[in-house]
Amino acid sequence: MPMALSVYAPSHRLGQRMPVLVPVLLLCTVLLGALYQPLLYVLPLQILQFVLPCALGAVVGALSAGVISRAPCRSPPFAWGLIVVAALVAWVASWASTLALDLREAYPDASWDLLLSSLTPDFVSEWISARNAAGWVDSKGKTTQGVFVTIVWVVEPIVMMGTAVFAGREAARRLFCEPCHRWLDTRSLSAHGLNATDVKPLIDAGDLRSLVELSSDELMGTNFRISVSRHRCTTCNQSTYLSIEEVRVMNTRYGPQDRRKSLLRNVVLPAALDRRFDERLAELEGAPSRAA
Ligand SMILES: [Zn+2]
Numbered sequence: 001m002p003m004a005l006s007v008y009a010p011s012h013r014l015g016q017r018m019p020v021l022v023p024v025l026l027l028c029t030v031l032l033g034a035l036y037q038p039l040l041y042v043l044p045l046q047i048l049q050f051v052l053p054c055a056l057g058a059v060v061g062a063l064s065a066g067v068i069s070r071a072p073c074r075s076p077p078f079a080w081g082l083i084v085v086a087a088l089v090a091w092v093a094s095w096a097s098t099l100a101l102d103l104r105e106a107y108p109d110a111s112w113d114l115l116l117s118s119l120t121p122d123f124v125s126e127w128i129s130a131r132n133a134a135g136w137v138d139s140k141g142k143t144t145q146g147v148f149v150t151i152v153w154v155v156e157p158i159v160m161m162g163t164a165v166f167a168g169r170e171a172a173r174r175l176f177c178e179p180c181h182r183w184l185d186t187r188s189l190s191a192h193g194l195n196a197t198d199v200k201p202l203i204d205a206g207d208l209r210s211l212v213e214l215s216s217d218e219l220m221g222t223n224f225r226i227s228v229s230r231h232r233c234t235t236c237n238q239s240t241y242l243s244i245e246e247v248r249v250m251n252t253r254y255g256p257q258d259r260r261k262s263l264l265r266n267v268v269l270p271a272a273l274d275r276r277f278d279e280r281l282a283e284l285e286g287a288p289s290r291a292a
Pocket residue numbers: 177178179180181233234235236237238239
């Protein structure tokens with residue numbers, strides 16, 4: 001990061017609606033977590049061992065993103081923490097609800113007070129060992145037990161948290177205009193055929209003008225590009241920032257996927273360059289060639 005450039009500084013405010021939204025979010029994640037394990041055991045398809053934690057993580061991430069956006073939360077550490085905690089709460093709730101259901105089934109006549117008082121650490125660890133030994137039977141009739149169950153149990157919360165963070169990442173990274181009390185909008189230009197090495201000298205020199213003026217090198221192909229993003233408050237047009245990413249299109253078994261690497265993030269963009277960025281957007285939209 002060049003010394004001369006100043007960057008976006010979040011206000012670290014949690015947002016006035018946060019005290020209301022956090023309990024709502026945690027309540028939703030507890031309910032989702034409570035539904036999760038019964039669903040996993042009712043539908044004994046092996047693929048669900050991976051799909052269901054991903055789905056739960058994605059839903060928790062999307063809900064957290066909604067809370068971050070509506071609060072509005074301008075503290076990135078809090079936002080990231082909220083997503084991770086929400087996923088963790090869903091995971092703990094999935095275990096707690098399963099334990100509660102097992103207890104109820106084993107002792108149908110006992111009161112909840114009695115059941116809760118019997119929950120010693122020894123009891124819980126025995127219950128976990130018994131579940132581990134029992135394992136599950138998949139749709140092909142194959143039984144999974146012991147160490148493989150442990151592996152799935154370890155991978156499960158990691159997958160949940162990873163998917164939640166992935167699903168909520170845009171909300172945690174957004175920029176905010178404090179005077180107008182609104183999120184900034186982002187628009188991007190692409191310079192196809194350029195990579196990180198091409199723009200490194202410009203970034204090191206803090207040459208924002210050249211970065212805004214980057215144009216595609218058509219001969220170099222289209223499987224990599226430099227994405228130049230401008231974040232701006234559309235109300236006051238005052239808070240304006242620039243981010244640079246290298247994007248590589250990778251062929252994966254799910255089709256072509258963008259791999260993004262941040263090269264410069266949220267540096268303050270002077271008004272003259274902001275206007276130039278608008279002109280470039282207009283030029284590219286007017287041109288018949290690729291504008292995205
Ligand atoms: Zn503004």
